[in-house]
Amino acid sequence: MRLDKFLCENGCGTRSQVKQLVKQGRVCVDGIPCKAADLKIDETKAVVTLDGRELVYTKFVYYMFHKPAGCVSATKDEHDKTVLDYIREEDKKADLFPVGRLDKDTEGLLLLTNDGALAHNLLSPKKHVPKTYFVQIKDPLSSEKKKMLEEGVDIGEEKMTLPAKVDVLKENEILLTISEGKFHQVKRMLSAVGNEVLYLKRLSMGSLKLDENLKAGEYRALTGEEIKELC
Numbered sequence: 001m002r003l004d005k006f007l008c009e010n011g012c013g014t015r016s017q018v019k020q021l022v023k024q025g026r027v028c029v030d031g032i033p034c035k036a037a038d039l040k041i042d043e044t045k046a047v048v049t050l051d052g053r054e055l056v057y058t059k060f061v062y063y064m065f066h067k068p069a070g071c072v073s074a075t076k077d078e079h080d081k082t083v084l085d086y087i088r089e090e091d092k093k094a095d096l097f098p099v100g101r102l103d104k105d106t107e108g109l110l111l112l113t114n115d116g117a118l119a120h121n122l123l124s125p126k127k128h129v130p131k132t133y134f135v136q137i138k139d140p141l142s143s144e145k146k147k148m149l150e151e152g153v154d155i156g157e158e159k160m161t162l163p164a165k166v167d168v169l170k171e172n173e174i175l176l177t178i179s180e181g182k183f184h185q186v187k188r189m190l191s192a193v194g195n196e197v198l199y200l201k202r203l204s205m206g207s208l209k210l211d212e213n214l215k216a217g218e219y220r221a222l223t224g225e226e227i228k229e230l231c
């Protein structure tokens with residue numbers, strides 16, 4: 001792999017930025033300052049440092065992010081903070097993106113990765129990956145409305161929503177598990193039964209559960225076990 005590509009993939013900057021870093025002599029390969037951005041390196045063996053800090057090559061990264069309200073599920077935005085604004089420079093990778101979307105005001109579990117194939121699998125409508133949300137609702141849910149949510153409701157799509165699981169925690173708090181990912185789905189489902197979502201937080205996606213130790217705005221790398229279970 002070319003040195004400049006390696007540096008880009010390790011989140012050191014854009015192609016032109018990393019070329020500058022190399023020109024400035026800040027990059028060493030196997031202990032020797034390297035001035036050629038197009039140098040071919042064996043990324044699995046070469047010891048590459050930037051300003052003396054070793055860059056360890058990992059093709060894919062997987063971060064569990066506790067999305068706070070006010071952050072948009074995008075990598076670029078003119079007005080709002082994006083998920084990437086919460087990621088430390090050294091953890092950034094080219095092509096890091098959020099797997100799916102949560103609304104700006106929704107909190108909770110969002111997986112960030114640069115592994116397109118895994119993201120595709122998790123988001124594929126055919127896979128029916130279950131997602132569990134903690135939902136604060138405006139009005140208590142009658143058993144009749146609960147049954148409607150569980151059986152499927154009309155949210156203005158071609159088909160009714162797929163069967164969902166509803167656990168009533170308190171009068172105005174439920175856990176809702178759905179296996180689709182339509183735009184604003186939870187809000188539209190509650191609206192379809194004459195209710196309203198006041199607060200929404202995603203707790204899990206497939207086998208992945210939001211780590212309770214992560215505060216809103218924090219993230220951590222997935223463990224090997226978590227990655228294996230997701231694949």
Ligand code: URA
Nearest residue numbers: 102103106184186187
């Ligand atoms: N359903 C919604 O309505 N909003 C989200 O952010 C996620 C699911």
